[in-house]
């Protein structure tokens with residue numbers, strides 16, 4: 001279970017997250033939605049250790065994630081796919097995936113090989129483009145690669161920041177369906193940040209609505225989907 | 238406007254006090270320390286050129302020593318070939334080195350930190366090559382002999398006997414004062430504010446409508462003018478040649494500026510005094526230890542390097558900044 | 567014709583050494599965003615260590631290996647003791663401004679250079695020392711003719727080529743090599759992938775230290791060893807790295823050979839005194855005509 005208590009974070013004088021508390025259940029998809037600038041990406045960046053928190057607590061399966069480096073947090077099973085197809089453009093597809101598993105290659109040599117081939121099975125288009133530079137991939141392929149890079153470390157919690165950014169609805173559906181499948185088959189927990197509330201709430205088990213750095217709703221996804229008043233107040237449709 | 242006037246008057250007062258203090262000091266010191274104090278006044282102008290360039294506009298140059306050399310050669314050639322007085326020669330030095338700065342500025346406007354540092358370093362190293370290439374004019378390895386000449390009669394009648402070192406000091410100090418005033422004015426002017434804006438955030442500055450590359454070039458011109466004046470005075474002590482302006486001179490100016498405080502005139506003053514007197518001070522402090530010559534020769538370099546480090550890591554604002562903070566507590 | 571051949575070989579052997587220096591600079595620049603002006607100071611220091619070992623009766627190869635290890639340790643030390651504390655503080659005070667973040671590490675590396683040179687002067691005297699070469703310095707003879715290069719020249723070229731091959735293999739075939747490339751290209755994604763970028767950076771400094779120490783060991787037999795001898799080599803290496811684009815390892819190697827040839831040509835056909843003038847002109851032309859270097863990306867240098 002991911003447990004966030006009274007989290008506060010800021011960029012210098014800009015308060016981006018003001019006192020957030022919520023929990024996300026293990027093995028479930030929890031989606032964090034909200035308008036532009038609501039603090040969704042910041043939340044994920046604080047969880048994965050890229051930005052420091054001012055105060056509060058974050059625990060994943062009993063381990064505190066606060067004041068740890070991203071390198072250490074990945075080792076606790078938390079993998080982050082940051083906003084905007086974060087792959088390394090001048091490395092090949094194969095190298096990008098391998099990179100995600102580097103830290104496990106000593107202890108789990110065999111399993112790393114299996115994990116890599118699983119990624120290619122998950123996204124066959126990547127296999128065809130193994131030796132191509134990541135910079136030459138299409139947007140959708142890049143997103144698949146970014147997700148593979150994270151999944152290959154066999155995380156227990158996946159932080160996914162706007163996978164739909166700039167992608168055709170069909171591709172988005174495909175990617176989200178794949179993730180959902182993984183949750184069911186492997187017990188992966190997912191924290192999914194999305195602009196597109198409908199897509200997200202359709203697959204998620206639980207929804208958290210952020211506005212200006214605060215939680216304004218925290219309820220089962222199905223309820224949130226049905227609540228049109230909430231939607232029109234905070235999402236504008 | 239009123240405020241500007243007040244700072245103007247304050248600067249003038251500081252400059253006058255500085256002049257009087259140096260002249261008084263010059264009268265009581267022995268010739269060696271008169272000479273050292275003259276060097277402080279000369280290098281102070283050079284360190285101010287770093288204050289303007291690096292401290293105010295954020296560009297780094299490892300070639301300030303080369304620009305000093307340009308000033309030195311310009312003044313020496315004016316004196317030797319045109320037969321003009323040292324005062325004309327100094328003006329020539331400022332003009333010629335400012336022009337050299339203009340050329341350098343065109344290159345510099347396109348380069349950042351380490352590129353600029355490397356390029357200016359190569360420039361400083363290429364200087365001796367130039368002196369040798371044009372040996373008939375520039376005097377090759379040996380250089381050109383020049384000096385401050387004799388003190389004018391009215392000065393002698395006012396102060397009595399004036400030694401050569403004392404005359405160096407008295408001839409330099411008024412110019413140092415002018416440089417100080419000019420720097421103070423630039424720093425408090427609109428130009429100074431633009432330079433700082435570029436230093437702190439180049440893209441934001443350009444969005445605010447500041448012409449970044451023109452300002453960078455202009456900084457180089459002004460700073461080079463200062464360096465040229467400093468170099469001309471430095472050379473007038475006897476020789477203008479490659480050995481007078483080694484690469485270590487550029488580093489000395491930078492060290493002085495950093496140790497004293499990169500962002501203020503007071504810092505530049507403290508820094509130039511420090512780099513000139515530090516070796517003497519270390520020699521004096523370690524005399525009871527009877528260190529071998531080998532160690533004694535390299536001790537100032539070691540201590541300078543360590544101080545530079547401690548400053549950069551622990552107190553990047555330099556001594557002036559630390560004093561200021563202390564005072565405000 | 568003979569002069570031309572001699573020039574070519576002189577240029578190639580010198581170029582091989584410059585390539586090493588340039589590689590050292592590029593490694594640290596890519597890994598940490600710093601041009602290390604103290605690099606050849608570190609090399610000088612480890613060469614002095616080798617020289618002292620040889621003088622006290624140890625064999626050449628023992629001294630050689632010790633110097634390389636010393637170079638690695640010194641590089642790592644500079645990172646851990648100086649550059650890390652600097653970058654940790656990089657958002658406060660005077661370092662808060664953009665341009666100063668680029669400028670201050672340059673100053674810090676100059677400080678290190680000063681410290682190393684003074685220490686070397688104190689420890690090993692100021693007078694110049696010779697430094698032995700491991701193979702004979704006589705011209706190679708083949709088919710009854712004297713070749714325009716010596717055994718030592720051949721040795722240099724072989725060592726440098728082996729180093730290049732080893733580095734290339736390391737970067738393309740090993741996990742650590744991949745981690746180093748990832749860290750240089752995108753530290754954030756590298757960290758999110760679990761790469762400990764602090765350690766990887768320190769390793770870049772160490773490898774750079776080995777490359778430059780190797781350069782020091784190879785160049786000093788033809789120069790003399792003193793606390794300041796290798797400064798000029800650094801400048802040539804810097805120019806080579808800029809010619810190669812400062813980002814690219816293969817580029818830096820090619821840059822090294824180009825400069826080796828340029829300098830040999832100036833030395834042989836013009837006058838040794840003009841070398842730095844030629845260097846300056848060449849550097850300015852490259853920066854004006856191809857600011858990204860001959861191999862660099864098209865990325866603009868400012869900002």
Ligand SMILES: Nc1ncnc2c1ncn2[C@@H]1O[C@H](COP(=O)(O)OP(=O)(O)OP(=O)(O)O)[C@@H](O)[C@H]1O
Nearest residue numbers: 011014016034035036037038039040041042043195
């Ligand atoms: N590096 C930064 N420096 C300063 N302020 C920042 C920085 N990154 C984000 N912010 C501010 O923090 C707030 C939250 O930003 P965040 O990126 O978390 O929003 P978001 O919910 O992910 O928005 P979007 O849906 O547009 O991605 C915004 O007001 C933003 O301007």
Ligand SMILES: [Mg+2]
Nearest residue numbers: 040041042083
């Ligand atoms: Mg976002």
